Amino acid sequence: MHILITSGGTSEAIDSVRSITNHSTGSLGKVLAETALAKGHHVTLITTPTALKPAPHPNLRISLIRNVEELLAQMKQEVPQHQVLIHAMAVSDYTPVYMTGLDEAAKSRDLTTFLHQENQETKISSKDDYQVLFLKKTPKIISLVKEWNPAIQLIGFKLLVAVPTEELIQVARESLLKNRASMIVANDLRQIQNGQHQAYLVTNDQVLQASTKSEIAEMVLDSIE
Amino acid sequence: MHILITSGGTSEAIDSVRSITNHSTGSLGKVLAETALAKGHHVTLITTPTALKPAPHPNLRISLIRNVEELLAQMKQEVPQHQVLIHAMAVSDYTPVYMTGLDEAAKSRDLTTFLHQENQETKISSKDDYQVLFLKKTPKIISLVKEWNPAIQLIGFKLLVAVPTEELIQVARESLLKNRASMIVANDLRQIQNGQHQAYLVTNDQVLQASTKSEIAEMVLDSIE
Numbered sequence: 424m425h426i427l428i429t430s431g432g433t434s435e436a437i438d439s440v441r442s443i444t445n446h447s448t449g450s451l452g453k454v455l456a457e458t459a460l461a462k463g464h465h466v467t468l469i470t471t472p473t474a475l476k477p478a479p480h481p482n483l484r485i486s487l488i489r490n491v492e493e494l495l496a497q498m499k500q501e502v503p504q505h506q507v508l509i510h511a512m513a514v515s516d517y518t519p520v521y522m523t524g525l526d527e528a529a530k531s532r533d534l535t536t537f538l539h540q541e542n543q544e545t546k547i548s549s550k551d552d553y554q555v556l557f558l559k560k561t562p563k564i565i566s567l568v569k570e571w572n573p574a575i576q577l578i579g580f581k582l583l584v585a586v587p588t589e590e591l592i593q594v595a596r597e598s599l600l601k602n603r604a605s606m607i608v609a610n611d612l613r614q615i616q617n618g619q620h621q622a623y624l625v626t627n628d629q630v631l632q633a634s635t636k637s638e639i640a641e642m643v644l645d646s647i648e
Numbered sequence: 649m650h651i652l653i654t655s656g657g658t659s660e661a662i663d664s665v666r667s668i669t670n671h672s673t674g675s676l677g678k679v680l681a682e683t684a685l686a687k688g689h690h691v692t693l694i695t696t697p698t699a700l701k702p703a704p705h706p707n708l709r710i711s712l713i714r715n716v717e718e719l720l721a722q723m724k725q726e727v728p729q730h731q732v733l734i735h736a737m738a739v740s741d742y743t744p745v746y747m748t749g750l751d752e753a754a755k756s757r758d759l760t761t762f763l764h765q766e767n768q769e770t771k772i773s774s775k776d777d778y779q780v781l782f783l784k785k786t787p788k789i790i791s792l793v794k795e796w797n798p799a800i801q802l803i804g805f806k807l808l809v810a811v812p813t814e815e816l817i818q819v820a821r822e823s824l825l826k827n828r829a830s831m832i833v834a835n836d837l838r839q840i841q842n843g844q845h846q847a848y849l850v851t852n853d854q855v856l857q858a859s860t861k862s863e864i865a866e867m868v869l870d871s872i873e
Contacts, residue, residue, distance in 0.1 A: 516774035549741035
């Protein structure tokens with residue numbers, strides 16, 4: 424099969440030297456790609472310049488993106504050409520709009536005016552003691568996947584931090600329905616460390632449990648076969 | 649000599665999954681450390697987990713930090729024990745204080761109240777269409793170096809973006825005086841690409857020019873000998 428995998432974390436530029444980054448090493452995406460290749464699939468991996476990557480392989484094509492805008496453009500093009508999407512990338516929720524000193528923001532009677540401003544300087548000045556950064560929500564790419572390719576089998580991911588397991592699974596179920604996914608892999612940052620990676624693989628009729636990245640990869644790939 | 653080198657870029661956490669990162673691969677710091685080791689110096693390299701690093705060497709000790717707070721603590725300890733500091737790290741100017749929805753910020757009559765708030769949630773909710781992030785200035789570590797060790801020879805760096813050469817050199821001169829540095833290496837992000845790295849090495853009595861990372865490293869190390 425032709426499998427599209429996304430991995431790593433997007434970065435949204437504040438200016439030419441600073442950005443807001445989503446923590447993600449790309450190590451799960453690497454294992455997912457390697458496992459899929461070992462099973463004979465063709466893999467397209469959309470990832471970031473700094474993410475961990477699998478070794479070159481004749482059935483592997485890697486496409487690099489940095490931010491949500493580039494990811495969106497790339498996925499819109501790739502999703503229709505694949506039978507499966509494993510969307511493991513940590514996608515930034517928000518992207519910077521405008522940054523200014525707190526004094527300037529405090530003087531304004533309407534903060535929404537800053538949403539229409541844009542920093543002209545290439546590196547924002549660091550003279551103010553306090554600054555205010557206005558951010559706007561990025562498009563929810565996972566919700567667009569089925570519009571681009573209604574037949575694609577979609578496996579999504581949900582990362583929460585320090586929540587009860589029931590809540591984690593509940594949030595995964597909601598994402599499953601909302602995004603018409605086949606499976607949502609739900610995990611909690613507190614349960615990812617020292618080579619362990621606890622995850623709940625939530626489908627319409629069951630919840631499977633994995634405890635390492637290799638187990639997650641095996642179980643995700645078994646589910647599509 | 650015992651040379652302390654800082655390299656890479658600090659990251660300031662917004663919450664447990666997002667952070668503001670200063671772009672820096674650590675490649676100049678790697679070349680600086682390698683060049684210093686080749687000349688027989690002892691090197692302590694303070695860098696970040698993701699930065700490029702030199703190969704292990706009997707005279708090399710590496711210390712990892714992530715954010716400005718950790719960098720400050722580490723440097724306060726190391727600076728008195730070294731004869732030279734080459735401070736090539738891209739240090740974050742600002743660190744997040746509090747993040748909230750734009751609606752909540754707009755309702756407030758005094759934005760400064762948010763400077764005393766702290767996000768209790770481990771992963772800030774992504775329900776609002778717009779968010780506001782309040783940031784405060786980090787301590788200027790370079791200005792503290794001579795207080796910790798008046799005898800240390802300090803080589804600082806200044807990165808600007810798309811400014812005229814005269815301005816770049818002028819800013820370097822100001823930093824040289826203010827921080828009692830022996831040399832400020834001034835560079836412009838637009839002139840760092842494809843293996844080239846234009847830099848102006850500004851001292852009290854001259855301005856030298858380098859055009860690759862190796863040249864910068866050679867000239868910086870010649871200046872301390």
